[in-house]
Amino acid sequence: MASVNYKEQLAALVDSMLREGFLDEQFTQLQELQDETSPGFVEEVIAMFCGDTGTVFNEIETVMNQAVIDFQNVDPLVHRLKGSCCTVGAPKMKLACVQYRQFRDANDRQGCLSAVNLIKDEYNILRNKFETMLNLERMIQAGGTNKPNGK
């Protein structure tokens, strides 16, 4: 059995995400919030974020699938996403939300449409990485005493 050091993998993943701008210092703060009393805090937050965002996107889908998209209905949803992703520390996704706002202010429907798609794309990328993180985290937690660095 390979001495898979999940922790190292996880650390590397987070590092790359930070470097590439998928995560920012806000996420680092979240990591710092994790401690002995809340050992699964980051995992919990990521899971909540993914679940919650998925729900919001469903609502966005509903609006976007209308014959005539009423972006006024999209606004609060994107705003909500913006709040979530920036609190979690996901700057790329947040930037996409900001762009949406800019297109909205400019009354650029096409721009809004593309921005929404961008938000979704960014979220998908992020979610994939998060899922990997969660898996690694679970492996780490499940590693038990077998792992030299495991818990």
Added chain:
Amino acid sequence: MAMQKPAVAPGFDVAGGYGSCKVEEAVAPDRFPAGLRVLVVDDDVTCLRILEQMLQKCLYRVTICCRAAKALSLLRERKGGFDVVISDVHMPDMDGFKLLEHVGLEMDLPVIMMSADGSTTAVMKGIKHGACDYLIKPVRMEELKNIWQHVLRKKWNENKEMENSSSLEDPEHKRRTTDEAEYASSVNDGTDGTWKPQKKKRDAKEEDDGELDSDDPAASKKPRVVWSVELHQQFVNAVNQLGIDKAVPKRILELMNVPGLTRENVASHLQQFHNNVQKFRLYLKRLSGVTQPSSFCAPLESNAKVGPLGRLDLQALAATGQIPPQTLAALHAELMRRPSDSLVLPAMDHQVLLQASAKGPKCIPFDHDVVAGQSVLKCQSNTSKQFPQSSISFESMSSGLMGWSSSHPGMSGCANNIEGVNNIQNSNILAQMLQQQQQQQPFPLLSEPHHAINVQPSCLVFPSQSVGRTSVCSESTNLNSSNMVVGYNHPSSQSNSISMVGRQVSDEELKADGVLNSYSMPGSIPSVFQNPPVNFGPSTRMPGLAPNMCTPSYGTKTGTLPEHAVGRNLGFVGKGTCIPSRFAVDDIESSTNDVRQRSTCTFDDAEVVKQELNLDFLDDIKTGNPVLPHFPQSGFTGVLSK
């Protein structure tokens, strides 16, 4: 930070609007502000969880809630169970501002808004609605660590109000205030000492001319602003000129053109202003729902406590008998600017008139006109040049009322004209109504007995007008020749606008600036760390938290907090933004013991009502009843926005 135990009389309640915590139940001073009870409201569960974790790291006691309605019911159920509320702005079930309004008015808790929207307009809106802070997502730990200052400030301010209301009557209170001051000092000393309570000399009789004051540099390097009557008058004028909706600090500052005054000073003052307006509106709203004429009338005469303020009034009122229901209706109608047939006060008027006419020379000539309110208006127009169009009538009202009460001659002197007296009487009636109401039933707003709002015998004005007011009233000895202009004041045209104008005129005749002259904004005290110790709930160490968890950074932060706080206070901290208000005491930042300061700040609801009243009128609100029916969703803005 090590602090000594507060030397406060046991059982003394540090009123904090909502909190009923006793000092001794508060978080142990040396662990302050650990144990701060925070309620977080956000429909975003991810944010909620993160905030919860952060706040717990700050050793606060956190309750999270994802629905505004649920949060409100939680707050109502657990009165006194929270110290501060943090709420998101955009929530599906209720607008965050609405929640802010409710919380501010019903529980009088500090509310911190937060949002991913950090645009200036959004932040401004939050401030306008009375938020004591506005956090922009992502919220950082450092920001959350600072929230306790809002709680402290609010509690201290309200405590001062309470102290003010009773201090003059009871030396015990003074002692307690002193104790609290000491505690506050010790608290402050516990930090790096950068924010000691501003123990400025407080002289109730002292009139401040609005000069910038920079004593106690230890607390803050910035000059403190004492919002004197004159300064506040200028502020009000500027606000009126700009229109409430457009009255942003920068423009106000420009209009005021006071050397040395900063935009920050104005901003914080404006915030207080808005706060009071909101409260006022709510008060009025509730007031309109209370229509027990007898209850209003009855106590009036039996209220011996009214003291100097009420003396003359009582005489007048006694002469006229109970205040007829029509009076109340009339008053309400006037306030609502609704045409009312019953505006003319009945019997009472005559008596009052008679007395009034007996008096002095210095009177603002009132037009003989029909409705009392309208007559006042006319009066206003006549003296418009003298009276600045201050929208903040509450102040004038309070001051006027005080003047009224404290100066017998003033009362009579005020009115050459029957109408004038009527108007004055109206004001008195209102004040007394408020007073009575307060005495009879706690303000709905301030249901908590410990609430700072306290109807004191002295001033007509409002609950928070405490003894301090009385003293001030007596201070204004010049009231002899002062003219109380109580009535309606509308800056522009007096046709329909009615505002209460109370003015404490000094020896000079008809001090034109009257209206708002007297007292500045009923805002709260600027100083962050004024006396009364803050009571938090019993502190409980978060189980399991590593003791040093956030201490280091926290400690550091604490050290820097005062400065930060000062900076953020925009003139509040240590800055005498507190308006002397009724007491003609300008010294706001004064020491912890300064009753005045507290009183200044706390116009509490009655004053707020007045304030709102005036503002509404000034803005010439469209409808007939701007205030009550229109209780705006958006706080202050709502008032004006008809």
